[in-house]
Amino acid sequence: MRRPDQQTTTRPTPDAAPDTTSSPAPPAEATGPGTERLPDATGTRGPIGDLTTEAVLAPYLRRQAADFLRSLRLHHEHSAPADSGGHDAAAATRALRRAARRISGSLHTFRAALDPHWADQLRAELAWLSGILAREHAYANRLSRLVEALHQLSGPALPAARGVRAAGEGATSDAQGRAALGVGAARAGALLERRLTLARTRSHSAALQALGSSRFHAVADAVALLASDVPLAPGTAGGTAEALLEPAERAEQRLLAAVAALPPDDTEPYNEAQDAAWHQARLLLRLHRYAHEVVLGAVDPVLAAPGHALDLHRDAVEAAAAAAAAARTPRIAPATAYALGVLHADQRHDVEAARAVFRETWPYATALSTP
């Protein structure tokens, strides 16, 4: 974490940098009148040392809380039976999750500056909510990812003549193989569509049920309170905002340590045992990004690309697992299983590719063990 007073004028105005790795930006009215903004909304913010902890942390949390409540209202509007805006409802859910993640992350990182009992409780409830809301999106995303991969498999037709030479059994086998793969890919696609659509529908029902539950209303109430009043730790409110730098640095150090501990690149796509360490790095990168947003009032642009790579990594890991799970369906045809095997392997190769992109785009060269 760069300390704010290390900021130089050569840095591009960070507030203008798009947050490419996250869900859509908050609705336009977030910048309108009456909306709370950080003091640096115009990109002219100086060091935070002369601000109080409350002046830095509370506006951020209040803004996220307002986004949360606005997204919730939008979701209710677009989920009305007469409304055909399934897309808008999904966008509202994404914005809701986005705000929930930022509140939760800030409660975690800056716990010492907040009422700890309140922070722990709200964080646990936001984690419950985020988990439920994320699932529907994840299944939809997984299905479209796998269907697209299958489409590429059975995609370009073979030319009529192969020319050059008959490579043993090669040429004929390839043509037959492609045809067999086409049949298997179609059946695998249908199987995955059934499985993941069912899972998605169940998740959708679970999300709607959660959003109507008394447990959710308690969360919404807590966030509504947060939008007006941030419960700081006793004696923190008037203290200098420098007190936020140490926890923010710790978040960065945890990220750097996790990245440094990532297993070296061995180009072995079936090392599922390493997935967890990469997922952990993804979560820590997020926490660092949110802490950076709080302290510097802007996203950290150098982490957009590696963050995106870690998102793709997670998606490919879960898509590979979904292909493997579908292959365990009883009584499927060998051609279907074959196509699912190809799919599994392709997704695991995508896992490797995402790791490679992360290594290439990771800006802190010394903290990354490469082969």
Next chain:
Amino acid sequence: MRRPDQQTTTRPTPDAAPDTTSSPAPPAEATGPGTERLPDATGTRGPIGDLTTEAVLAPYLRRQAADFLRSLRLHHEHSAPADSGGHDAAAATRALRRAARRISGSLHTFRAALDPHWADQLRAELAWLSGILAREHAYANRLSRLVEALHQLSGPALPAARGVRAAGEGATSDAQGRAALGVGAARAGALLERRLTLARTRSHSAALQALGSSRFHAVADAVALLASDVPLAPGTAGGTAEALLEPAERAEQRLLAAVAALPPDDTEPYNEAQDAAWHQARLLLRLHRYAHEVVLGAVDPVLAAPGHALDLHRDAVEAAAAAAAAARTPRIAPATAYALGVLHADQRHDVEAARAVFRETWPYATALSTP
């Protein structure tokens, strides 16, 4: 093709460069007394302009013919029923194929300098022989390649605890997936072993039968004549060896054109339609190498790495086709088909990787279309 008079002293002594892409070097006695060697055997050879065509081409063909006959004798010795040297017989077959390829390639490239009727006939017979002899080796190679890939698939065990977080269905699915893959991989391995061992045994019988046929004896007689007398085109023998440069340059130009026409890298592993163009480049690279050996009396070291990449490319293409063919076995279990699908995909990714290595190691940067 560099003209010999363009050779500079900064070039590493090319005669010492190992021929890494080919089968084992000819037996040690090839360099002993009584063996014909090119005038540059000590690495001190100058331009060939002051040599005759016969002085350059004939010794090369005679040497390859001698290697052919020596390998044939070794093969007969090691194939005796009392002899346990299956390995030695295989090494002798490789040396036989190596010499046959070089004779055949030279007859093709330098056809204009030779008795064309004789050259065409011997080349056709050598192609027949090479094809039969190559098959046994190819099946054995394919099997070991696929078994090794399967071994990697079911290789490292998952750790007992996954830690960090439960990623939806991910963690459990991965463990189950790995276990299911292990079972399928073992069955796929057994299936491939049955199929390819059978094919290999048949090829072995076919090779033995061919080596005992009157057709083969006619080839061996022709090569024995070649070892003492090279039938040059009328009027060629005393002409200057510069006449060999033009066909050698044409061989190089065909290679450069084929490489330039290779499809650009689209990182799409299932483009079997492009395999043929890559196989063609491999054959033309060989012809260029042999022509280079004739004219410069040495292997071209800069083409060792791309040549090796094209060999790996061919192996991976054929291994992928073998996995696909095995998956079409009737009544196989879905788990077996699944593992074969993974195997197919992995081999196709190896195809892509070999193409990438070729692009990286190809020394003529301008002649290669990259994305």
